[in-house]
């Protein structure tokens with residue numbers, strides 16, 4: 001299978017009403033893996049359906065490996081696109097065994113070559129001994145791997161994964177994700193994974209495209225979108241954040257945590273974005289002391305909620321699991337590395353206010369830690 005690059009430009013898709021995707025652009029390098037991350041209803045599945053040819057866009061263009069699949073009057077049929085699609089539920093046929101499911105959809109002549117099923121099963125980390133089992137005799141993770149094997153059977157240059165791991169429990173999810181990545185890399189397939197799980201997006205892909213309300217608000221490497229989010233909302237969506245009001249003065253900013261170094265210069269009213277892992281707990285100091293409000297222990301690490309003396313702000317630190325303080329302890333705080341600041345008047349690309357956001361912003365992930373008030 002040869003790898004194909006994907007180029008999507010000004011893609012607009014609607015279902016009769018206002019556009020669900022609005023002039024969307026995206027490039028995926030040949031053999032690359034892009035995660036499309038966004039809240040529920042932002043248009044992620046619609047993007048995959050347009051790529052697969054299941055929905056006709058109202059505008060824009062889709063090219064795979066230089067071949068136009070969709071543009072103006074051109075609309076290549078789904079079965080002629082060379083694209084494999086794995087849905088959230090796997091969608092296996094209950095009355096067919098694993099072999100029948102994997103071979104389904106192949107031309108009749110090729111279906112006879114049942115010997116090709118074993119290597120495919122091995123490729124996705126399944127024992128060929130399972131070949132005669134029906135889907136109801138498989139675990140959820142095994143079913144997802146069969147669905148992936150079925151998608152790979154046609155040797156597609158492009159594989160689209162629509163939240164294929166979301167119904168699996170944590171351990172199975174990690175193992176299935178790993179097997180999927182390995183299988184895709186071995187085949188050199190260009191892959192787009194849709195997910196609303198930020199950790200999955202950051203670990204799975206070499207490019208992350210963040211979608212809000214039918215538009216990409218940022219596309220970049222996992223480190224870029226996590227470490228240098230385009231807006232406070234992108235920052236909050238990708239992981240826990242505290243957003244503190246501050247005054248930028250070039251390379252430094254003054255806020256409740258003192259004078260901090262900025263990753264990029266800023267001047268005037270700003271919102272300082274700090275991730276819990278950037279807040280370091282030390283021995284109580286004269287510089288900045290906080291009281292531990294609560295501790296949630298997770299094993300490798302712990303989330304520590306803190307209140308600053310003389311302030312109503314609540315802070316959150318992520319600390320190593322072997323150095324966990326107790327509630328009511330007094331601790332010193334430090335922010336040793338440079339932080340990001342956003343102009344506090346800035347309106348993000350999706351038109352919402354650039355203010356600190358609540359835990360379930362836009363139906364997004366919960367657990368976002370805005371620096372809140374006690375009041």
Ligand SMILES: Nc1ncnc2c1ncn2[C@@H]1O[C@H](COP(=O)(O)OP(=O)(O)OP(=O)(O)O)[C@@H](O)[C@H]1O
Nearest residue numbers: 015020038039040041042043044045046047194196
């Ligand atoms: N067949 C359809 N007819 C009309 N509207 C639709 C159809 N499919 C999706 N939509 C609407 O399009 C919008 C985007 O839906 P889509 O499924 O692409 O979002 P998503 O980001 O994949 O969401 P989720 O994470 O919940 O799967 C939603 O408002 C949805 O209600």
